[in-house]
Amino acid sequence: MxxxxxxxxxxxxxxxxxxxxxxxxxxxxxxxxxxxxxxxRRALATLTELVPAARFDNDPVFDRIEQRISGFDQPAVIHRARMHGEPVALIFDVTTPRGYSGDIRLLVALNPAGTVIGARVLSHRETPGLGDKIEVRRSDWIHQFRGRSLNDPQPQRWTSSRRGGDFDTLTAATVTTDAVIDAVRRVLMEASAEDHDLWRQPEE
Ligand SMILES: Cc1cc2nc3c(=O)[nH]c(=O)nc-3n(C[C@H](O)[C@H](O)[C@H](O)COP(=O)(O)O)c2cc1C
Incomplete structure (x- = not known):
């Protein structure tokens, strides 16, 4: 029972x-x-800080492709901003595993000529007061990429000042600094690669 x-x-x-x-x-x-x-959508709100909404008339949330980029574990999501169908900006959503405390996710916006419009860190776990200065609300550091391209500075200077390059090194955060510089450089290299068209229509 x-x-x-x-x-x-x-x-x-x-x-x-x-x-x-x-x-x-x-x-x-x-x-x-x-x-x-x-x-x-949240990422796209950051995107419009880089590319003002008045500059495009499509919806970059859906106008996107995924692309594997060497050096990143996860595929990059590439959003395309267009005006009357014409290219305005490519916005790369990438995650580098090279942070001091692991992944740093950032948006890098490029104009069709391959010049950086701007970059913004979306998420990270770097140390408050040290590595977190990559955030735009903590310091101006991230602004130094604006207007840069693959040949400006010259390739050997596309690194931190600590390694003889042109970009400022955040004090006691060389690893964080190098991770972000490396990520932006990889995005520029991807955009300049001629074996694929990043503006192609998404696969049906
Ligand atoms: C508590 C603590 C937190 C740290 N946080 C960071 C960080 O967020 N980013 C970073 O690059 N290094 C961080 N570091 C590492 C040191 O600052 C490290 O020495 C430096 O990044 C390496 O620079 P160097 O190769 O130029 O000596 C941290 C170290 C300690 C002890």
């Missing part, structure tokens, strides 16, 4: 567990897309 009651309780718990698991996975599936989209 007691045993069959225990069995029934165990069965009920199992069924309950299964129902909960199915419900949770359903909720997860339902929310994953909207969360990803909300994240993209």
């Amino acid at each position: 007691i045993q069959s009651r225990r069995l029934r309780a165990a069965l009920s718990l199992t069924v309950l567990g299964l129902v909960a698991a199915v419900l949770l996975s359903g909720v997860d599936r339902l929310t994953r897309e909207p969360i990803a989209l909300a994240e993209q």
